[in-house]
Amino acid sequence: MDVSRREFLKLSTAIAGAMVLPACTLNTARQTQDGYYYELTAEPATAELVPGYQTDVLGFSGQIPAPTIRCRQGEKVTIRFTNKLNEPTTIHWHGLRIPIEMDGVPFLSQPPIMPGETFVYEFTPPDAGTFWYHPHMNSVVQLGMGLVGAIVVEEAEPVQFDAEQVMLLKHWHLDEQGRWKQLMVPRLSARMGTPGEWGTVNGKHEPTYELPQHAMTRLRLANVDNTITYPIAVEGIQAWIVAIDGNPVREPMKLEQHKIGPGMRLDLAVEAPAAGQAFQVVQMKGRFAFPMATFRSVGSDLVPGKLIPSIPLNPIPAPDLANAEVRHFVFEWEGAVTPASANGKTVPKFWLMNKRAWEGMSKANIPAPLASLEQGKTYIFDLKNVTQYHHPIHLHGHTFTVLEMDGKPVEPFHTDTVLLGKNGHAKAAFVADNPGRWMYHCHVIEHMKTGLMGYIEVA
Ligand code: C2O
Ligand code: CU
Ligand code: CU
Structure with a gap:
């Protein structure tokens, strides 16, 4: 550059x-x-x-x-x-x-x-x-x-923030001298996945960004990591959640801590503090905060006290819940390292979705879909994680409206990836309006590679 x-x-x-x-x-x-x-x-x-x-x-x-x-x-x-x-x-x-x-x-x-x-x-x-x-x-x-x-x-109608920053969150599997370590350790693939050790935002370890003082700022966080779920918090200033996984929320919500699994995003609004002051986006580990990026304010003509701009909701089709059909998906651990995998040639299978492990596909061999849906109809996916590890469950081509998390109704929100916690359970509805064969998988990349993947057919 x-x-x-x-x-x-x-x-x-x-x-x-x-x-x-x-x-x-x-x-x-x-x-x-x-x-x-x-x-x-x-x-x-x-x-x-x-x-x-x-x-x-x-x-x-x-x-x-x-x-x-x-x-x-x-x-x-x-x-x-x-x-x-x-x-x-x-x-x-x-x-x-x-x-x-x-x-x-x-x-x-x-x-x-x-x-x-x-x-x-x-x-x-x-x-x-x-x-x-x-x-x-x-x-x-x-x-x-x-x-x-x-x-x-x-947005089709521009939304006026004074500043914005994209933040791609990723840990790299590198040692202190930038040498590659193993991207996938089977013993860990069978658990939470193999985490990288070198944490970065936009490819930099703990970068510092400058913001004009008092700028109403949009932070666009994207978890592009293969493995890690980041519990996100902001220290030094109050931040507000304005969108989850790309989709604006009705009203900005105070950010305390919000977990984003692999593939997930989070848009935050913050008003940059006075020149010379700073705040940090941090990753929480228990009670401890680890800085991911620092934002330092520099002089500007902007004045404090601006309202958070409202972001129009996306035109996600409203699910017809009265006529919805429920489909169940159970995410399970199988834990079989097949002997063939010992030589590293065959990818081991550790995970099952409705008792099936994804076997991969080729032009000549496309496995059967996990579910066939009728175009235009509303479905409620009942997602049950019966494992000790979390799974961000992603569907292509459609956007879920999440209705329930862990047995409790939630203020419905839109997402393309539902984060199931340990033994987590969720209900998510959507209108199957996009014809095609859509991948449906865990976004912990090693989980999808070792079984937790399939596709849904909409016709
Ligand atoms: Cu980011 Cu198949 O997904
Ligand atoms: Cu998973
Ligand atoms: Cu996708």
């Missing part, structure tokens, strides 16, 4: 809320008459994740953090993607309710994109918010080594 671009990025952090050209964080981005246009690659690159050491990574357009794709609700975005890896891949747009052909799942929605090939993704996001993108092949490695990025869909 050259200096002018770095300066520009610093500047764009401060003015992002007011930016007219959302595409300008990427030099290959253009706003055309026909919506937004991006060029994107996935390629081997190096990055200084641990200061002083270079690490071989996989980067979107060779960059860590990946370029943020900005587009607008109800407007077309085109992403011309070229695979410069030495293995096949596909790109999935996590949380976006778009047609199956653009969902980026190999075999179910498109053939794998082979090395050197280009695939043009083109869609019109119906919902605004903080989403993210990642490959849907060889995910332990491709995501683990860096292919994770944010896609920010601006």
Whole structure:
């Protein structure tokens, strides 16, 4: 990155809320008459994740953090993607309710994109918010080594924050000298997953960002980690939850502590304190807070006491609960390391969804769906975790309305990923309005690789 671009990025952090050209964080981005246009690659690159050491990574357009794709609700975005890896891949747009052909799942929605090939993704996001993108092949490695990025869909009617910051949360499996450790340890895959040790926000360990004093700021947190659930808190200032998993909440809610599992997002509103003061976004571990990022205020003409801008709700179809059909899903531990896995060739199976472990798929072998749903009908998914570990359960192409968590009714909220705690139970409704075969899996990547995955058919 050259200096002018770095300066520009610093500047764009401060003015992002007011930016007219959302595409300008990427030099290959253009706003055309026909919506937004991006060029994107996935390629081997190096990055200084641990200061002083270079690490071989996989980067979107060779960059860590990946370029943020900005587009607008109800407007077309085109992403011309070229695979410069030495293995096949596909790109999935996590949380976006778009047609199956653009969902980026190999075999179910498109053939794998082979090395050197280009695939043009083109869609019109119906919902605004903080989403993210990642490959849907060889995910332990491709995501683990860096292919994770944010896609920010601006509201159709601009919402006026003074500043904003995307925060991609990820722990890397690196030692103190930036050397790779094992991305997946089977003994841990059978438990909570293999955590990385080097915690970063946007590829930097405990970064500091500057904010104009009193700026009404939108923090867009995305947990792009393969494994870790982050209990998020903010110290030094009151923060408000304005959106969960990309979807605005009716009223801002005071943030005490909020857990985001892998794949999940959280949008916070904070008013930056007076110049010279700071606050921190922290990860809680029990009673202890570990800083993830620091925000320091610098002088500005802004005055304190601004209201949190209201963000319009997304047009998620309202479930017809009176006529809904309930489908049950039980998440179980099997714990069998098959002898064949000893040589590392076969992926072991540890987890079951309704007594089935995902066996993987190929063009010639697409397993049967976990459920077949009638298009247009409302379903209530009754999710039961009978294991000691948490599972963020994600459905493609649709957005859940969560009705109940652990036996208690909740103020309904929208999400694409439901975090089931240890022995957790949830009820989540949705209208099966998007025809296709949609992946349905735990977003702890090792869990999905070792059984906790399947798909739902809507026809
Ligand atoms: Cu981020 Cu199949 O998901
Ligand atoms: Cu997804
Ligand atoms: Cu899981």
